[in-house]
Amino acid sequence: MYQKEKMDIFLKYSPGSPEAVSRGCTCPAAENNFGRGRSKNGVIEASFAADPYCTIHGFEVLFGIKLE
Numbered sequence: 001m002y003q004k005e006k007m008d009i010f011l012k013y014s015p016g017s018p019e020a021v022s023r024g025c026t027c028p029a030a031e032n033n034f035g036r037g038r039s040k041n042g043v044i045e046a047s048f049a050a051d052p053y054c055t056i057h058g059f060e061v062l063f064g065i066k067l068e
């Protein structure tokens, strides 16, 4: 897959969302409120916990680094 396509999927599906998980996302779903974002003091923010090894949101897509 081309880098652009990977980035499109990265932007389209939030970490931990069912849509991302069904595509192989390994980011923590519960911590990300299933794609809605992490909550801070009970308020959901556009902030996500990502698994560096996630094939959608991991370092390879973000930084072009292939983790062993």
Ligand SMILES: [Zn+2]
Residues within 6 Å of the ligand: 015, 016, 020, 025, 026, 027, 050, 051, 054, 055, 056, 057, 058
């Ligand atoms: Zn992910």
